[in-house]
Amino acid sequence: xxxxxxxxxxxxxxxxxxxxxxxxxxxxxxxxxxxxxxxxxxxxxxxxxxxxxxxxxxxxxxxxxxxxxxxxxxxxxxxxxxxxxxxxxxxxxxxxxxxxxxxxxxxxxxxxxxxxxxxxxxxxxxxxxxxxxxxxxxxxxxxxxxxxxxxxxxxxxxxxxxxxxxxxxxxxxxxxxxxxxxxxxxxxxxxxxxxxxxxxxxxxxxxxxxxxxxxxxxxxxxxxxxxxxxxxxxxxxxxxxxxxxxxxxxxxxxxxxxxxxxxxxxxxxxxxxxxxxxxxxxxxxxxxxxxxxxxxxxxxxxxxxxxxxxxxxxxxxxxxxxxxxxxxxxxxxxxxxxxxxxxxxxxxxxxxxxxxxxxxxxxxxxxxxxxxxxxxxxxxxxxxxxxxxxxxxxxxxxxxxxxxxxxxxxxxxxxxxxxxxxxxxxxxxxxxxxxxxxxxxxxxxxxxxxxxxxxxxxxxxxxxxx
Numbered sequence: 001x002x003x004x005x006x007x008x009x010x011x012x013x014x015x016x017x018x019x020x021x022x023x024x025x026x027x028x029x030x031x032x033x034x035x036x037x038x039x040x041x042x043x044x045x046x047x048x049x050x051x052x053x054x055x056x057x058x059x060x061x062x063x064x065x066x067x068x069x070x071x072x073x074x075x076x077x078x079x080x081x082x083x084x085x086x087x088x089x090x091x092x093x094x095x096x097x098x099x100x101x102x103x104x105x106x107x108x109x110x111x112x113x114x115x116x117x118x119x120x121x122x123x124x125x126x127x128x129x130x131x132x133x134x135x136x137x138x139x140x141x142x143x144x145x146x147x148x149x150x151x152x153x154x155x156x157x158x159x160x161x162x163x164x165x166x167x168x169x170x171x172x173x174x175x176x177x178x179x180x181x182x183x184x185x186x187x188x189x190x191x192x193x194x195x196x197x198x199x200x201x202x203x204x205x206x207x208x209x210x211x212x213x214x215x216x217x218x219x220x221x222x223x224x225x226x227x228x229x230x231x232x233x234x235x236x237x238x239x240x241x242x243x244x245x246x247x248x249x250x251x252x253x254x255x256x257x258x259x260x261x262x263x264x265x266x267x268x269x270x271x272x273x274x275x276x277x278x279x280x281x282x283x284x285x286x287x288x289x290x291x292x293x294x295x296x297x298x299x300x301x302x303x304x305x306x307x308x309x310x311x312x313x314x315x316x317x318x319x320x321x322x323x324x325x326x327x328x329x330x331x332x333x334x335x336x337x338x339x340x341x342x343x344x345x346x347x348x349x350x351x352x353x354x355x356x357x358x359x360x361x362x363x364x365x366x367x368x369x370x371x372x373x374x375x376x377x378x379x380x381x382x383x384x385x386x387x388x389x390x391x392x393x394x395x396x397x398x399x400x401x402x403x404x405x406x407x408x409x410x411x412x413x414x415x416x417x418x419x420x421x422x423x424x425x426x427x428x429x430x431x432x433x434x435x436x437x438x439x440x441x442x443x444x445x446x447x448x449x450x451x452x453x454x455x456x457x458x459x460x461x462x463x464x465x466x
Contacts, residue, residue: 035077082157280340297339
């Protein structure tokens with residue numbers, strides 16, 4: 001008799017991954033059920049794409065204390081369905097993507113990324129690090145897992161799979177460094193705040209391949225209780241320790257990684273952070289230097305500066321929905337060599353179209369080295385507007401508010417690629433509902449700070465009027 005109500009899957013299965021609190025939402029029973037579900041999906045429930053027969057699934061985990069028990073239960077579910085498990089142990093999410101890509105095998109990364117200590121979850125991918133979201137198979141995984149929790153899941157295979165372990169840290173570090181010419185990186189002093197997350201494992205392994213770089217790691221101990229600050233550098237408060245250290249220590253560059261180290265935020269030598277849009281534009285310019293005329297993706301809440309920079313450097317910008325599964329799908333469809341998001345996810349075609357904070361960090365070092373000047377100078381051409389950042393407002397009926405705002409701005413060009421985007425000429429905004437909460441997310445950009453603040457106040461007044 002299974003104690004876990006299958007209804008819990010409605011709470012933890014999100015648009016792009018699985019995430020919830022331990023043990024009330026995610027526990028070994030749920031992990032086992034997800035293992036069965038993912039194995040069944042990989043064996044025959046996947047989308048109609050050409051891929052070799054699946055015989056193994058790669059599994060990794062972050063430093064959360066609940067990880068080993070959940071991985072053991074998940075692996076048991078996978079092996080009962082006849083598939084083998086390759087356990088890569090403690091890993092960053094981009095290391096698991098690397099493993100999936102090089103082995104051309106599906107992968108499961110146990111992590112809750114930037115969420116607090118009581119959370120855990122799973123990010124899934126197919127062979128070649130192809131994203132699995134709710135529209136590309138996660139719904140099928142969920143359906144089988146629900147059957148398992150009801151006690152009527154699929155029967156075990158005649159022959160169970162087995163588990164092997166592999167340490168891929170060194171080949172992964174080699175792969176990351178291959179994105180730059182090591183000899184062209186000039187001596188720089190770098191400090192990385194890994195927030196007690198998986199960056200504490202992968203960042204030193206990569207930087208030891210750059211002998212001309214002096215590296216200091218802050219909060220490098222792997223500790224899923226996050227004793228120093230949350231592992232969410234998107235919140236500027238969590239970058240304060242790094243910014244202070246950059247200035248006090250005279251560092252050239254600061255790097256802030258999230259819990260599973262697939263995202264990175266960059267801080268210049270003055271202690272001022274670069275937005276995800278600025279870093280996207282900076283990296284796009286560098287990528288286009290070695291890939292003339294290439295296609296570059298940017299999500300629709302990146303700054304207007306991003307497509308402007310791409311065009312100025314001879315590239316083709318393509319605007320996408322927010323979210324890694326959409327970006328990766330569009331990269332495959334368009335052949336784009338690079339994609340960036342405001343949230344500091346950076347995607348590379350040569351990285352199996354997957355995101356990697358470490359590869360982005362390498363390319364930032366490369367751009368600063370080639371410019372042979374400070375990052376505070378290098379960033380200037382890519383910062384052209386003032387933005388609101390993402391502002392969340394709780395609402396009772398998100399769609400009704402969106403329609404009200406659309407009607408109010410009816411004379412301006414609009415689109416519904418992802419939520420509502422309105423082009424008001426000198427300024428623009430996007431209003432998107434949250435996938436998981438009764439929230440509306442506002443992003444607005446204008447020519448200067450005063451105009452930005454003025455229009456934000458106008459929009460918030462309208463949003464809260466219902």
